[in-house]
Amino acid sequence: EQDVSEYKKSLAIRVSGFDASRPIKTFEDCGFSVELMKAIAKQAYEKPTPIQCQALPIVLSGRDAIGIAKTGSGKTASFVLPMIVHIMDQPELGKEEGPIGVVCAPTRELAHQIYLEAKKFAKAHGIRVSAVYGGVSKLDQFKELKAGCEIVVATPGRLIDMIKMKALTMLRATYLVLDEADRMFDLGFEPQIRSIVGQIRPDRQTLLFSATMPRKVEKLAREILTDPVRITVGEVG
Numbered sequence: 001e002q003d004v005s006e007y008k009k010s011l012a013i014r015v016s017g018f019d020a021s022r023p024i025k026t027f028e029d030c031g032f033s034v035e036l037m038k039a040i041a042k043q044a045y046e047k048p049t050p051i052q053c054q055a056l057p058i059v060l061s062g063r064d065a066i067g068i069a070k071t072g073s074g075k076t077a078s079f080v081l082p083m084i085v086h087i088m089d090q091p092e093l094g095k096e097e098g099p100i101g102v103v104c105a106p107t108r109e110l111a112h113q114i115y116l117e118a119k120k121f122a123k124a125h126g127i128r129v130s131a132v133y134g135g136v137s138k139l140d141q142f143k144e145l146k147a148g149c150e151i152v153v154a155t156p157g158r159l160i161d162m163i164k165m166k167a168l169t170m171l172r173a174t175y176l177v178l179d180e181a182d183r184m185f186d187l188g189f190e191p192q193i194r195s196i197v198g199q200i201r202p203d204r205q206t207l208l209f210s211a212t213m214p215r216k217v218e219k220l221a222r223e224i225l226t227d228p229v230r231i232t233v234g235e236v237g
């Protein structure tokens with residue numbers, strides 16, 4: 001059982017008022033800021049991919065979601081763009097410590113890719129992104145995290161190391177993404193994932209992406225997501 005009282009209650013958990021009842025057709029439909037639209041245009045993303053059309057309105061509405069779609073379908077932007085909106089929606093940005101958005105990925109290569117994608121959109125609003133994964137000096141990562149960030153993209157093991165070293169706390173985190181959940185399980189990260197999830201306030205928004213949904217991943221999803229919308233695009237296992 002988690003003691004919710006220790007969490008900062010003033011944070012906005014849900015981005016309110018977005019119509020999640022039907023898919024969007026264009027990025028204009030998402031009501032993004034001028035700055036974010038410019039960053040999207042810079043990527044030469046003409047229109048949202050099928051998973052983005054389905055996922056963006058649901059995630060923007062604040063609901064938990066499970067996204068199942070094959071590699072290369074554009075899943076990253078479907079959680080990164082709403083994460084920027086979620087962060088901009090927080091009152092008194094910068095007065096608390098620790099990331100608001102936490103993304104876990106199975107490997108350092110994947111974490112680095114997500115980090116790069118997140119940075120492209122985060123800089124539109126001066127949001128700071130930190131990457132945390134093995135193979136990089138712990139001291140350098142510690143210093144970077146101490147300087148502060150709103151988004152952390154991490155592999156589970158190294159993120160736990162950093163939490164133990166008190167480089168960051170999860171007290172401000174309200175938006176959690178588990179990307180490639182099936183691969184994280186294959187790599188044996190289930191205990192680390194559970195430990196990280198257990199440190200984030202239970203009324204967070206949680207998103208889980210996976211190419212496949214084996215029984216163990218289904219079980220975790222049932223335990224850590226609240227009334228999730230399931231989005232499946234294409235033929236996937």
Ligand code: ADP
Pocket residue numbers: 044045046047048049052069070071072073074075076077
């Ligand atoms: P996934 O996580 O589903 O494997 P990614 O999010 O990594 O896929 O996206 C795959 C590629 O497609 C990336 O190079 C990304 O920049 C690009 N991409 C994402 N969204 C769009 C879009 N709406 N239009 C064009 N390219 C896109």
Ligand code: MG
Pocket residue numbers: 072075076179
């Ligand atoms: Mg991906």
